[in-house]
């Protein structure tokens with residue numbers, strides 16, 4: 162947000178901070194999996210559900226998810242939105258072009274993974290559409306390695 | 314509840330830019346409320362702020378608010394959430410028997426001083442969603458809107474109808490920051506897409522606003538006002554942060570919270586016993602999602618409801634004030650719903666007045682896609 166021109170002094174309050182955020186072993190292993198083009202979920206010993214990305218605690222069971230499991234790279238598109246804008250530090254800016262974000266249910270999992278979706282028209286975007294993960298050419302063990310999803 | 318609690322009075326104020334400071338707004342709201350009630354700060358037992366440090370740009374931001382709110386050598390505390398959560402806390406303080414009155418002060422200055430969307434970007438899971446950069450308040454709302462429309466087979470036109478209705482109602486209400494007189498569904502459809510199916514006018518406006526509310530025990534309330542509004546029931550509930558583990562077309566935690574509030578109020582059939590609702594729907598699709606969760610309309614009934622039943626003149630009005638599409642002062646929005654309900658119950662809502670107003674239900678939310686919800690039942 163720009164500082165407005167007013168008849169009183171309006172300073173810009175700087176908020177410039179860096180956190181070294183410890184992500185925990187599951188996200189570490191999740192990202193290490195990306196280097197081998199693997200997607201890891203965690204499985205709850207209580208309800209048996211598998212969630213992606215892997216995380217450590219199940220809310221409904223209040224239990225620690227002990228097991229990491231590799232999940233399918235294919236799944237179904239359950240929900241989507243077409244972005245016409247991007248948000249940059251809280252400011253709405255026009256996107257270069259419309260782009261699709263999807264919530265994808267990877268086979269064998271009980272959660273939806275958010276990702277970019279390419280090659281699907283709005284007319285074809287129906288719940289249940291089969292999609293697969295597409296990886297970046299050079300893998301860095303970073304969130305962005307899993308580049309997008311496209312139709313199978 | 315072991316003691317009855319009433320709202321004795323309130324002050325509220327909203328605009329796209331109030332051209333004010335946090336302290337001046339706090340002073341005008343609280344001093345104005347004291348003057349309305351003919352009291353001074355000595356009548357206030359305890360004070361609770363609902364503000365957000367991130368939005369205020371300073372940590373423990375309430376320390377600067379004590380002087381303008383008249384809190385000097387007294388106790389004061391803060392809830393860094395929606396004001397309806399602060400109201401629940403204030404009620405507990407009165408129920409403890411330690412206090413006869415509790416002052417609530419809530420505000421957000423996201424019209425003029427900080428972007429409202431930035432705050433949600435910093436709400437996101439820092440180790441995953443924030444790194445990926447795809448999720449934000451608006452993309453999440455786009456996904457929620459799509460999920461709702463797909464689930465019940467509605468077209469995007471329904472979102473336009475909802476927004477047009479609210480902006481027309483808001484235009485009648487001087488306490489709103491934005492309204493569009495005679496807004497039509499076409500006016501809404503003429504606004505640009507943000508995240509399809511969500512358009513600009515389906516979303517809340519960046520708002521400056523705040524309010525002060527005085528709660529009082531039964532004895533004290535009757536001394537302070539001849540128009541007390543009673544708190545009959547309250548409930549709160551929270552669900553998973555992870556959107557991928559929730560059905561975005563429904564609000565399970567609101568259903569849970571309203572069940573508790575209705576049980577406390579002795580309400581068995583909300584659709585028959587509640588006269589109107591004021592809900593914190595920040596985006597058009599949230600209004601039918603929330604009213605369904607509050608047990609006021611059935612799932613899949615939205616098209617029928619927006620044909621008239623839930624309008625100002627309808628049988629069960631929803632957001633006759635125009636709701637948060639007219640103003641969303643973050644942290645104060647739930648209390649704005651409360652104040653709008655008080656106006657209805659006292660018969661002071663002017664052009665927004667509904668026909669019958671004896672029992673009203675109000676709702677406040679926090680988190681992405683209404684992760685945490687508070688429901689309060691009010692009556693006269």
Ligand SMILES: [Zn+2]
Nearest residue numbers: 205208219222
């Ligand atoms: Zn579990």
